[in-house]
Amino acid sequence: MEWTSWLGFLDGHDYTIAREVILRGVAAVFVLAFLSTLNQFPALLGERGLLPAPDYLARTAGRGGPTLFRWRLTPYSDRLLRVMCLVGMLLGVSVMLGLPQQGPAWSTIPVFLLMWVLYLSIHSVGRTFYGYGWESMLLECGAVVGFLGSQEVAPPLLVLWFLRWMLLRLEFGAGMIKIRGDSAWRDLTAMDHHHQTQPMPGPLSRFAHRRPRWWHRLEVLGSHAVQLGAIWLILLPQPVASIGASLVILSQLFLVLTGNYAWLNWLTILVAFSAVSDSFLRWLVGGPFPGWGWGGLGSSGPTDSPLWWHLLILAVCIVLAVLSWKPLLNLFSSHQLMNASFNRFHLVNAYGAFGSMTTRRYEVVIEGTQDPAPETADEEAWRPYEFRGKPGDVRRRSRQFAPYHLRLDWQMWFLALRPGAEDWFMALLGKLLDGDPDIRRLLRTDPFDGAPPTGLRVRYFEYRYASAQERRDSGAWWVRTDLGVIART
Structure with a gap:
C-alpha cells in the first residue's frame, strides 16, 4: 500500500x-x-x-x-x-x-x-x-x-x-x-x-x-x-x-x-x-x-x-x-528524415509531410476503346476509366472520402508527378485489358461494363480549378490542358 x-x-x-x-x-x-x-x-x-x-x-x-x-x-x-x-x-x-x-x-x-x-x-x-x-x-x-x-x-x-x-x-x-x-x-x-x-x-x-x-x-x-x-x-x-x-x-x-x-x-x-x-x-x-x-x-x-x-x-x-x-x-538533424521508421516494428517513428510543394496539378487518365482497330480508332471511340477520388471528368465535383483510404487513387497522384513504367501501373493496364472484376470494383466507372477493351491509351493532362466565370458558363469543376498520349497498349 x-x-x-x-x-x-x-x-x-x-x-x-x-x-x-x-x-x-x-x-x-x-x-x-x-x-x-x-x-x-x-x-x-x-x-x-x-x-x-x-x-x-x-x-x-x-x-x-x-x-x-x-x-x-x-x-x-x-x-x-x-x-x-x-x-x-x-x-x-x-x-x-x-x-x-x-x-x-x-x-x-x-x-x-x-x-x-x-x-x-x-x-x-x-x-x-x-x-x-x-x-x-x-x-x-x-x-x-x-x-x-x-x-x-x-x-x-x-x-x-x-x-x-x-x-x-x-x-x-x-x-x-x-x-x-x-x-x-x-x-x-x-x-x-x-x-x-x-x-x-x-x-x-x-x-x-x-x-x-x-x-x-x-x-x-x-x-x-x-x-x-x-x-x-x-x-x-x-x-x-x-x-x-x-x-x-x-x-x-x-x-x-x-x-x-x-x-x-x-x-x-x-x-x-x-x-x-x-x-x-x-x-x-x-x-x-x-x-x-x-x-x-x-x-x-x-x-x-x-x-x-x-x-x-x-x-x-x-x-x-x-x-x-x-x-x-x-x-534536430539538418538531414531530417520524413515518415521514417527506425525499427521493424514501427515504434517511435519520424513524421512529416509536404516538405516540397507542387505548383501544378498533373493527372494520368486511362482510356479504352472497343474499336477492332484501336491504332486507327476515332477520338469518339475512346472512353475514360474514372477513379473514385482522383480528378478525371472535369464536371465532377471532388468528394470527401477521408478517413477512408483510397490506395490506388493516391498512387495515381504520385505517378502523375513522375510518369513512368511503374510495375504496379503496367500490371493495372494489363488487368484493365483483361476486364479484371477485382480491379473494376476499385474504380468509379468502367466504360465497358466489365467487357475487356481492345486497346488502352494513357493520356497526360494539367488540371486547374475552373474560375467562377468558367463554372457559370460550362458547369465545369476543373479545366484541363491536354499534354499528349504517353503510352498505348
Missing part, C-alpha cells in the same frame, strides 16, 4: 475522458484501416493482384518486415487476409463499444496488441500501397494506447506523456520539414497552390483555393504558429497543455475540411487528447475554470493503481524511451 501511494503521482486521474476518446477513436481508425484492406488488398496485392504478396514473400524469404504470413502454418492467401481483417474489425468494434474497458486493468492491452500484430503483418507486405506516414502512425498508436488500461485503474501519466511526445514528433517534425524544405514555406506562398495540387482534393478544396492571397499567407503563418510554437504548450501544466492541444485539434479540423488525408488528421486529433484534461473539457461545457497543475492526483477516479501495474507501465515506457533516441536526434 505504501508503494502504491508513493507511486500515485503517476496516475492521471484527470484524463479519464481523454482515455476513452483515445481508446475508442484509435479502435475506430483500426476498423477503417482493416475495412480499407479488406476491400482493396486482394485486388492490389493479393494472390492475383497488381503486386502479388505471395511472390514478394517468396523473393524476400527471411528478410523484410515481420508478418504472420512468413510462418509456415500461415502462408499468404486472400482468404486468410480477409479473416485477419474481420478479426481486426471485431476487436476494434469491441473497444468502440467499451467492452474491454470494463475488465481488469490489463484487458485493453491484448486487444490492441493483437490489432497491431495483424495490421503490422499486412503492412509488412503492403509495400508501395502502404508506404504512408499514417500507416506507421496507426501502428505506433496500436502498440501503445492499450497500456492506457481499463476503467479499473487511472490513466497512466507516463503513457499519456509518451503520446504527447508522439504528437510533438508529428507536429514539430512536420513544421521543421517545411522550414528546411521548400522555400515557399519561408516566403509564405506555400498555400497559393496547395488546395489545387494536393493529392486528393475534397468538396471544399476549390473554395479554399479561391480565397485571396492574404488568406493563404495566414494559412502558412497559422501552420507555422501551431507546428513550431503552440505544440510546445502541451509540455506545460494544465490548463496550458489543454489549450495547446486544442490549437492542434482546430488546425487538424481545418485540414479535414479542405482535403482527403486518409486517417492522418483524425489520428492526430486523437493523440492530441493526451494533453486535454477532464477539468478543461468540463470547463468548455460550463464548469469552473481548471486549476493549475499536471492533472494527476486530486480528481475523481480510482484511488490507487496496483504496484504491478505501475511496474509494467514503467517497463514499457523505458523501452519506448530507449527507442526515442534516434527520432529525437532526427528532429
